[in-house]
Structures are given as C-alpha cells and as structure tokens.
Amino acid sequence: MTRRDFVRLGAGAVVAGAAVNRTLLEPATLAAQTAGGGSKIRFASIGTGIRGCDLLRSARKLPNGVLVGTADIYEMHQKAGLEAYGADVPTSRDYRALLDRKDVDAVIVAVTDHHHRRVVLDCVAAGKDVYCEKPMSHTVSDGFAMVEGIQANKRIFQVGSQRVSNLVFKKAAEIYASGRLGEVHFIEAHLDRNSPSGAWVYPIASNCTPQTLDWNAFLVDAPQRAFDPVRYFRWRCFEDYGEGLPGDLFVHLLSGIQCISGINAAPQRAYSAGSLTYFKDGRDFPDLMTTLYDYPGEMKVSIRCNANNGSQDTTIFYGKEATMTIVGNTLTVTPQDTRPQAEGYSIGAWTADEKDQYLKEWHAANPAHAATLGEAESYTVTPGYDDTADHISNFFRAVETRQRVAEDEIFGNHTAIACHMANHSYFHHNVAVWDAATKTIKA
Ligand SMILES: NC(=O)c1ccc[n+]([C@@H]2O[C@H](COP(=O)([O-])OP(=O)(O)OC[C@H]3O[C@@H](n4cnc5c(N)ncnc54)[C@H](O)[C@@H]3O)[C@@H](O)[C@H]2O)c1
Numbered sequence: 001m002t003r004r005d006f007v008r009l010g011a012g013a014v015v016a017g018a019a020v021n022r023t024l025l026e027p028a029t030l031a032a033q034t035a036g037g038g039s040k041i042r043f044a045s046i047g048t049g050i051r052g053c054d055l056l057r058s059a060r061k062l063p064n065g066v067l068v069g070t071a072d073i074y075e076m077h078q079k080a081g082l083e084a085y086g087a088d089v090p091t092s093r094d095y096r097a098l099l100d101r102k103d104v105d106a107v108i109v110a111v112t113d114h115h116h117r118r119v120v121l122d123c124v125a126a127g128k129d130v131y132c133e134k135p136m137s138h139t140v141s142d143g144f145a146m147v148e149g150i151q152a153n154k155r156i157f158q159v160g161s162q163r164v165s166n167l168v169f170k171k172a173a174e175i176y177a178s179g180r181l182g183e184v185h186f187i188e189a190h191l192d193r194n195s196p197s198g199a200w201v202y203p204i205a206s207n208c209t210p211q212t213l214d215w216n217a218f219l220v221d222a223p224q225r226a227f228d229p230v231r232y233f234r235w236r237c238f239e240d241y242g243e244g245l246p247g248d249l250f251v252h253l254l255s256g257i258q259c260i261s262g263i264n265a266a267p268q269r270a271y272s273a274g275s276l277t278y279f280k281d282g283r284d285f286p287d288l289m290t291t292l293y294d295y296p297g298e299m300k301v302s303i304r305c306n307a308n309n310g311s312q313d314t315t316i317f318y319g320k321e322a323t324m325t326i327v328g329n330t331l332t333v334t335p336q337d338t339r340p341q342a343e344g345y346s347i348g349a350w351t352a353d354e355k356d357q358y359l360k361e362w363h364a365a366n367p368a369h370a371a372t373l374g375e376a377e378s379y380t381v382t383p384g385y386d387d388t389a390d391h392i393s394n395f396f397r398a399v400e401t402r403q404r405v406a407e408d409e410i411f412g413n414h415t416a417i418a419c420h421m422a423n424h425s426y427f428h429h430n431v432a433v434w435d436a437a438t439k440t441i442k443a
Helices: 003-009 050-059 075-085 113-125 140-152 167-178 215-219 229-233 244-261 352-365 387-401 409-428
Strands: 021-025 041-046 065-071 106-109 129-133 157-160 184-190 269-275 288-295 299-306 314-319 322-327 330-335 377-381 432-435 440-442
Touching (some): 021 167, 041 050, 041 387, 050 075, 050 106, 050 129, 050 387, 065 075, 065 387, 106 387, 113 129, 113 140, 129 387, 140 409, 157 387, 167 244, 167 314, 167 330, 167 377, 184 244, 244 288, 244 299, 244 314, 269 409, 409 432
Parallel strands (some): 021 377, 041 106, 129 157, 184 299
Antiparallel strands (some): 184 314, 269 288, 288 299, 314 322, 322 330, 330 377, 432 440
16 A cells, blocks of 8 residues: 555545455644643753664654753764754763753663663653663663662653554554453564674774773773774673663563553563574674563463564464454454354264264254354554654653653563563573562572
8 A cells, every 4th residue: 555545545444455454543643742732842862873863863753842962972973863853952972961951851861771770860860751762671670770760759751662652552452452352361472583784783883983982981880891893883792781682672572562461560480492593793692582471360472583584573462252463563353263163073083873963963052143253354554654753752741741651660671571581591591480579580
C-alpha cells in the first residue's frame, strides 16, 4: 500500500480485498498530543551520539517541546546533535552545566549504558524530569539506585523503549486485555540481524582523538585503559560499558511483551544458551543468545537475538483461542480452531463396529452448529511511522500534566533485570534465579 492509500483510507479504515482484514492505525495529530496548555517543555539532551541524534530528529517534529541545550564528551557528536535538531543552542562537554540552568525542565539522556545511573541521578537531584534511553540500567544495583533517586526527588522519569508507545503494541495490549486470545502461557520473540553493523562493528571516525574526545570522562569509573576509539564506538561489545544482546535488543522485545501482557515484574528464572562463532573481534559478548524465562502467572517467554541470520523483528502470543503475531509494525490475530471435533486419529486402531458406535454417539452429543471460524484480522501503521516521536511526546505530556508516563522506572527496571538475568545465566552456565527479597540474581 502506498502512503496515498493510507491517507485516502483514513483512521480505522478496513482495506478491502486484502487477504485478511487490515486496519490502519493512525497517530493522534501532533496538535492533539499536547495537554492543551500550549506550553513547550524546555529540554536538554545529554549524549548526542547515534541514538541521541535520532531522538533529536524525532523531537524536532513535536510541538510540545523545544531544545535549549546539549552536552556530549565528543566534539563531533556535539556538532551532530545540533545538526540533527537544526538549532544553534549552547553545547558543552560537561553535562552539569545544563543542570544548573533554570530554563531546563527536562533532560533526554542518551549516553552509553554505564553512564545512565550517574547522569540520571544528577539530573533528578537537580530537579529535572528525565527520559533515559534503554536499557535503564547497566547493573541490577544501578537500577535500584535509580528507582530510589527518581522517587526520592519526585521526578517524572521515562525509559526510552519506544515500542511501549507504539500504536501497534498498544493495539495488541488492548486485544490481549479483552481476553480474545484465551489463556496465554507462551510468548516468543526474536530480533535478528545479519550484518557487521547489526553486530555493532561500527566504523571508527578519523577525527576521534584524545583532543576531541574526553576519554577519561567516557571511562569514568569503568576499568582504566589507554585511549581506545574501538571501545568508544563499539562499546556495546564490552561488559564495562554495555550488556551485549540483552541490553541492546532483548530489552526492546521484553518491553513490548511487558506492554502487551501487563506483566510488570522481574522474571522468576532465566536460562540462556548462546555462542560467539562469527564476530570474534575481541568482544566480551556472544553473537547469538536465546533465553527462556519463567514469569509470574505461569507465563513462559522465549527470546532470541541472532547476529548471524537476519529475520524480521517478531513477537508472538500463543493463546488457547487465537495467536497474535507482530512482525515489524503489523499485527495479526489468527483464531485457533477450537470447535468440537470428533476424534479421527486414535480411532484408526478401533474396529469398524466400535468406531461407528463412537461416531454415532459423538454426533448425537454434538449436534452440528453454525459456528464458523472467525477471520484473521490485522492492524498496521503508515510507512515511516515514528514511534520514538510518540514516546517522547508521551514524556513531554507527562512532564506538563505530572501524570503517569508510558514507561516508568519500575517498568524499565523490571525489563533491565530480565536482561541482566539473561547475561548472568549465559556467563555462569546455569539458571539465573531472581531473589526479590535481596534484589539480586542468585545462581
Ligand atoms: N531506543 C532505541 O532504539 C535505542 C537505539 C540505540 C541506542 N539506544 C541507547 O541509547 C544510548 C546511546 O547509544 P548510542 O547508540 O547513541 O551510542 P553512542 O556511542 O553513539 O552515543 C553515546 C553518546 O554519549 C556520549 N557520552 C557518554 N558519556 C557521556 C557523558 N558523561 N556526558 C555526555 N556525553 C556522554 C558519548 O560521547 C556518545 O556521543 C544507549 O543507552 C543505548 O542503549 C537506544
């Protein structure tokens, strides 16, 4: 379908002639995304690398926020951030300069994971509301320290897993809550890639030198090392700064699952298998990992990220009455055929007399009824739909109204714990068990 078709059909329209009934979900108009007060949230950005620039490109579309400053420890990223938003606002290496400013209401934090705790705690202590990129924490204890600091300072805090604000995932949550899937006890999701970029083998910019990058500020309390731009650009590969596949990608799948299912808890147990077979470039993490989780409520969740085979980003809820599948930004609900059926398989070993008798009795007890199998239905969004813009907009709106955000610190902490459990199991070769009493992972 072309964009013109989408526009012509409008919100909620059903596409005639498609294999399944497909409904288009359209975002609220940008004007409707404000709380109505007309005020703009004055925000600053800390960390304007790959994601920080993407966030700024999304934020510039929003009517309810305006960028007033940025900070990054690397000169090129400082410039790239200003280019991404298209504004000439003050920028500095030291983010603390932003926190002293009275005209900064909120901060978008998109620094490397090992900086999340410090930067977020500094921001909330300075009275700023915070949007912090996923995964919320670098370690389990970081996550709990962040929850405490955010709540003690009574700040609005949102984690940046944009699919929590994605229209398709919100529709899926509505369908799940309606009970139409029947009982669901198994959820499966994967996000695979098959390219060097997908495995974080990012190019190293020639302008990155000890003069243009504050290397000590990058390391901060990570183990001290000589200047190493590979570690700076490919930080996801190293446990000092990132959490490998779980912190980079599981977190998206798990936050989507939490959003749909309403699960807001750490898993009880996690078991991971994985391997590093292709990208043997000195990294700490595997390039394939799959984890099986036990969640409360008899929910089993299977997650996989494979950097050596690219298949589409998929989440599947297997229900007794229907299967709900999200591939990319398209959601399909396919009913299961649960209509009563006479046994056909096992009576193959019955004598003809016994079989006839059984079938006669079965049909007498189950008179034919008109129940037909429901049709599959599907929902999608317009091409180019930007769930990051929706997620930031939800944050700005919460800052204005002081109402709940889409993804708060409790939700984000639970997702991050699940990521840490996946790594814990992989590296310890055993089942990771969550101990809520001590807030730690037990082997
Ligand atoms: N939601 C998503 O889809 C998504 C996508 C990519 C990355 N992320 C997350 O965004 C964050 C950033 O990832 P990235 O890909 O942009 O990495 P990146 O390395 O490109 O950018 C991180 C930036 O933070 C800067 N930085 C680090 N410490 C700093 C500090 N103390 N003060 C100021 N600047 C500092 C670095 O110089 C760098 O420019 C990570 O937490 C990552 O997991 C989220």
